[in-house]
Amino acid sequence: AYFSVIEKAAFLTNEVNPQNPRLQDWSAIGADLLIVGRYRTIRKSIQIEVRVFDVYWAKQIMGKRALGELKQLRFIIHRIDNEIIKTLTGAPGIFTTKIAFVSNITGHKEIYISDYDGFNIKQITFYKSITLFPRFSPDGKKLLYSTYKSKSTGPVLYLKNLETGAEKLISARNGINIGGSWSPDGKSIAVTLSIRGNPDIYLMDTNGKILKRLTRYWGIDSNPCFSPDGKKIVFVSNRSGSPQIYIHDLETGNEERLTFEGRYNSDPAWSSRNRIAYACMLDGNFDICTINPDGTDMKRLTDSPGNDEAPCWSPDGRYILFTSNRTGRYQLYIMTANGENQTRITSLRGDQTSPCWSP
Known part of the structure; x- marks a missing residue:
């Protein structure tokens, strides 16, 4: 999503001096940036050196x-x-982030964590039960999550x-305790409870003390899910x-309906760039849609x-992680914020659902 790579067949040279490359050779084929790397191994260690050159201004911008x-x-x-992306955009990249998700590859719904691209998968819960919403x-x-580990109670x-x-x-209040979402400052959690019979959203601290009941329908x-500034939450309701x-x-305490297109909309997520993504049912299947918080530009x-x-x-708000059964079982996919470059990142047995991205 950041780069359009020039095909090797267009190169004017295959030999590059890492410290002083002939940038005119790359300008001639339309390159804006040149990234040069080299490495050497020392027993069980490796040393890597990378330089980034601005071809237009003919200067090194990162080493x-x-x-x-x-x-x-x-x-x-x-x-x-990450350093390359930060040099070019001013913000860190996503390359050292993690994702959490639910998988039933063991026959039970457990939580797993992996690198952002699906590698280095590690099982986190071992309840042999149903565990959801990491x-x-x-x-x-x-990591916050809901679980049915105690067969005598609900989640x-x-x-x-x-x-x-x-x-x-x-x-572990009577009824359901699900869908916990962190406030941006990490001091409170929004969660759905049914302690009064009807599932409503409550605000609690990280010790489980209820601070406020938020919905009453x-x-x-x-x-x-909290807004980036922590002043609002987006949520799902069937009140209409x-x-x-x-x-x-x-x-x-004011509440406004955000979506009017689609007969079933769920799973809202609010980005750091102030855009809301959600699952929308428009033609019989669920698709991923985005919308502004004021309801425009769906x-x-x-x-x-x-x-x-x-x-x-x-x-960074540039990518969306989601789950899809487009090939049969549910697997995880990543795409850019505008829906391009949809890429499958898991190929596990069973279903991989309920993904979450780390900071």
Whole structure:
């Protein structure tokens, strides 16, 4: 999404001096940037050197040297990639981020974590039950999720420290305790509870203490997600008859319906660039759509033969992670914020659902 790579057949030379390349050779074939890299191995270590040149201005704009163990090669490359993106855009890249998702490859719905592109998958929960809705804390060190691990109760809300492995029960109130979403400052959680019989959204602290009841309608209110500034939440409600997307102002309590196209809209996610993605049913299947928080500029990003659901934004707001059964079982896909370059990143047994992107 960042680069359009020039085919090697167009190169005027295949030999490049990493410290002083002939930039006119690259300007002649229409290149804007030249990225040159070299490496050497030292026993079990590797040293990588990368330089980025602005071809138009004929100058080096970045130089980076990294040394590490060969077994860390993938991580080293991703760190360098992040530096390249930061040099060009001013914001860090996504290459060292993680994703969490639910998979039933063991026969049970458990939570797994992997690199952003689906590599290095690691199982996180081992409840042999149903575990849903993983959500990273704003610092990326904790994971919030709901689980049916206790067969005598409904879903309860847990918090897991990803560094120590310690688990903490947050909410096990009567009824459901699902869909926890972190506030941007990491101090509070929005969650759906049915302690009064009807599923409503509540605000609680990270110890599970209820701070405020946010919704009070007869319908089902669920799937809350905070705005980037933490002043609003977007959520799903069937108060109008079918599930639709609404926005709740945390300061005034005012609520407004956001979506009017599609008979079933769910799974809202609010990006750092102030755009809302959601699963929309327009033609019988779910697709991924995006919309502005004021209800304008609704765009349909996918149109596959299957269902595309549960969108989740990358921390920089440039990419969307989602799950789709377009090839049979549900697998994870990544695309750009405008719907281009839809790429499958998992090929596991069973279904991979409910994805979440780390900071």
